Amino acid sequence: MTIKLFDLIGADDARPFSPHCWKTMMSLAHKGLPYEREGVPFTEVPNVEDGISPIVPVIRDGSRIVADSFLIADYLEETYPDRPSLFGGEGGQAAARLVEGWSQTSLHPALGVIALLEIHDRLAPADQAYFRSSRESRMGKTLEQVTEGRAAEIAGFAARMQPLRHMLKSQLWIGGSEPLFADYIVFGALQWVRVTSTAQLLDAADPVAQWFERCLDLHDGLGRSVPAASA
Incomplete structure (x- = not known):
């Protein structure tokens, strides 16, 4: 199942800009994990996954929902240990x-x-x-x-x-x-x-x-x- 990434956008959906969301995009790519983006403007962040987090990024991986770029990296490292490591130990x-x-x-x-x-x-x-x-x-x-x-x-x-x-x-x-x-x-x-x-x-x-x-x-x-x- 493809991971869903909620990331921050401005008026142009094609220009995600959040530094924390970029960490997560790079982490997913590093792991070679396919994902789909859903751009979220500031005023819609409280509606992401029933308000699970006041900030993005947020990912949904099957039934798992994880917020915060570092916690997402931790989750990816633990869940996909057979793919390239994000931390090297x-x-x-x-x-x-x-x-x-x-x-x-x-x-x-x-x-x-x-x-x-x-x-x-x-x-x-x-x-x-x-x-x-x-x-x-x-x-x-x-x-x-x-x-x-x-x-x-x-x-x-x-x-x-x-x-x-x-x-x-x-x-x-x-x-x-x-x-x-x-x-x-x-x-x-x-x-x-x-x-x-x-x-x-x-x-x-x-x-x-x-x-x-x-x-x-x-x-x-x-x-x-x-x-x-x-x-």
């Missing part, structure tokens, strides 16, 4: 938690500021209203006030990638000799902005940019199947 699974923590506490806050208004503008009207209200309530500022720091975040973003840049001196992937879920965590963050924003964050000669290009080519170019954002 218990140590890789634990290390992926560290990568997730770095991504969500260092990369996501900056990327959220950089892409905030462009994400808003790519949503359908009802979702724009929800997005503005929820983000402004959370941040205590208007979207426009938050993005006053956009130029500074763009200028400083390359420095945030130094831990990965240092690692890439000795290996091609965060996973070592091959990509693992840890790679998909950071890929998802950068793909989020690639799909929603025209901001240029990394020089083409940067080892991190080259790693990201390799990620885009994985799984028959799954990442490239959604073109980069244009003005």
Whole structure:
């Protein structure tokens, strides 16, 4: 039975952009598992599988429903052990938690500021209203006030990638000799902005940019199947 993936979309169903949903798409492709997407706008997420989760991704695999990208990766690893591993063992699974923590506490806050208004503008009207209200309530500022720091975040973003840049001196992937879920965590963050924003964050000669290009080519170019954002 084909797995069903609920992922986040804006006004264009063909441009999924959530960093967490991209982790799950890459994980399913890594495992070689067929799946079908159902795009869900922000205002419809509470209706997914009778409200099982306030966020997506959510997958249905037969009778099993799993939410949260890391828990989905854990589920796929446990349920399909005969397919390529997402973690390469218990140590890789634990290390992926560290990568997730770095991504969500260092990369996501900056990327959220950089892409905030462009994400808003790519949503359908009802979702724009929800997005503005929820983000402004959370941040205590208007979207426009938050993005006053956009130029500074763009200028400083390359420095945030130094831990990965240092690692890439000795290996091609965060996973070592091959990509693992840890790679998909950071890929998802950068793909989020690639799909929603025209901001240029990394020089083409940067080892991190080259790693990201390799990620885009994985799984028959799954990442490239959604073109980069244009003005």
